[in-house]
Amino acid sequence: MHELSLAAGILQMVEQAAARENFRRVSRLHLEAGALAGVEPQALRFALGALAPGTCLEGAEIAIAQPAGTARCGGCDCDVEISSRLDPCPRCGSTRLRATGGTQLRVLDLVVFDD
Amino acid sequence: MCVVCGCGSPSMRHGENVAGSSPGGSRAPGGKAHGVLHYGGNPAGMSVPGISPTRAVQIEADILGENNRLARRNRAHFLAHGVTAFNLMSSPGSGKTTLLCASIAAIRSRHPGLPLAVIEGDQQTSVDAERIRATGADAIQVNTGRGCHLDAQMVGDAFARFDLHAAAHRAGSTEALLFIENVGNLVCPAMWDLGEAAKVVVLSVTEGDDKPLKYPDMFAASALMVINKIDLLAHVDFDVERCIAHARRVNPDIDVLLMSATRGDGMAAWVNWLIPEPVARAGGRS
Numbered sequence: 001m002h003e004l005s006l007a008a009g010i011l012q013m014v015e016q017a018a019a020r021e022n023f024r025r026v027s028r029l030h031l032e033a034g035a036l037a038g039v040e041p042q043a044l045r046f047a048l049g050a051l052a053p054g055t056c057l058e059g060a061e062i063a064i065a066q067p068a069g070t071a072r073c074g075g076c077d078c079d080v081e082i083s084s085r086l087d088p089c090p091r092c093g094s095t096r097l098r099a100t101g102g103t104q105l106r107v108l109d110l111v112v113f114d115d
Numbered sequence: 116m117c118v119v120c121g122c123g124s125p126s127m128r129h130g131e132n133v134a135g136s137s138p139g140g141s142r143a144p145g146g147k148a149h150g151v152l153h154y155g156g157n158p159a160g161m162s163v164p165g166i167s168p169t170r171a172v173q174i175e176a177d178i179l180g181e182n183n184r185l186a187r188r189n190r191a192h193f194l195a196h197g198v199t200a201f202n203l204m205s206s207p208g209s210g211k212t213t214l215l216c217a218s219i220a221a222i223r224s225r226h227p228g229l230p231l232a233v234i235e236g237d238q239q240t241s242v243d244a245e246r247i248r249a250t251g252a253d254a255i256q257v258n259t260g261r262g263c264h265l266d267a268q269m270v271g272d273a274f275a276r277f278d279l280h281a282a283a284h285r286a287g288s289t290e291a292l293l294f295i296e297n298v299g300n301l302v303c304p305a306m307w308d309l310g311e312a313a314k315v316v317v318l319s320v321t322e323g324d325d326k327p328l329k330y331p332d333m334f335a336a337s338a339l340m341v342i343n344k345i346d347l348l349a350h351v352d353f354d355v356e357r358c359i360a361h362a363r364r365v366n367p368d369i370d371v372l373l374m375s376a377t378r379g380d381g382m383a384a385w386v387n388w389l390i391p392e393p394v395a396r397a398g399g400r401s
Binding site: 095 | 167168169170171172173174175176177179180181182262263264266302303305306328331332335364365367
């Protein structure tokens with residue numbers, strides 16, 4: 001499951017930040033996974049939970065923002081919001097959509113303990 | 116340095132609005148205490164013994180950032196060596212390795228002398244790399260263990276082991292071909308940039324024509340869909356036009372080729388797609 005690879009990448013980024021910013025424990029991890037990023041937030045949460053024990057992420061609250069996908073509709077020539085690649089255009093019902101956004105997968109910020 | 120704005124103040128931390136802030140004052144390691152300690156900045160508005168103060172740390176970085184950095188490095192490396200790399204993805208058993216073996220033979224007869232190599236990705240065994248080597252092409256096997264996809268680091272490491280250099284590289288032409296046969300998986304490889312020129316998804320007619328809708332990320336990420344095993348069409352319930360319509364719905368720009376790797380159907384068009392004319396290779400043009 002690729003969420004495990006992604007969780008390992010997230011942990012690595014947080015550990016690098018810990019060394020750079022001099023903290024040992026994270027209170028809250030704020031992630032962003034766009035609706036079209038190909039990531040299942042629950043699976044990512046589960047994977048992070050599996051990797052967290054013994055690391056600076058242990059016990060941290062995980063917040064995952066899920067910005068909507070955006071697409072250009074070839075039917076009505078408008079920019080629309082979609083929640084999956086299979087959604088028809090919410091304005092005209094056309095399936096001729098070209099995804100334009102909502103694929104981001106980022107670590108946004110951390111709240112860390114100063115101890 | 117301040118973690119938020121990067122100012123040069125060595126010991127102060129600017130207060131943050133998110134879930135509290137540190138009291139401030141000096142944190143210089145081993146330094147003497149100075150400055151003022153403020154305890155009102157956290158959500159309780161006061162110091163609460165036993166509750167550690169917290170601060171925010173901005174990251175705002177792509178989770179795939181490191182992979183993408185290595186992929187860009189691979190891409191630059193391929194360009195410098197005149198290598199065109201293709202990332203072949205599919206479910207297990209769609210015929211990728213058979214297609215590659217047949218392709219190597221076809222490319223050799225059409226473009227003799229063109230350097231060819233394959234990076235084989237599987238969880239375990241060297242079975243596929245050995246099949247490729249039996250055709251005379253170089254192959255490196257990458258075993259991912261429990262991993263379900265190749266990543267840019269693996270491809271970079273494998274490529275370093277090849278001696279795949281063009282004699283004289285001319286911009287815009289194919290001097291050498293690298294195939295990356297990804298781990299059989301219609302889900303995860305779609306997300307990982309390996310530094311390839313294009314992703315190719317291979318779908319065999321025994322898998323059902325609805326797969327582009329069921330696995331949209333894979334088909335959205337691919338430049339080409341190869342519908343393989345068309346020699347079996349008479350025996351399965353596979354509607355080619357419907358499959359193409361499904362794929363074009365998730366990716367309006369996807370190219371489509373129909374193939375039978377075992378029988379040879381579609382091989383010429385596939386070689387043309389891989390190596391658009393004119394091509395330059397050591398010794399002259401075709």
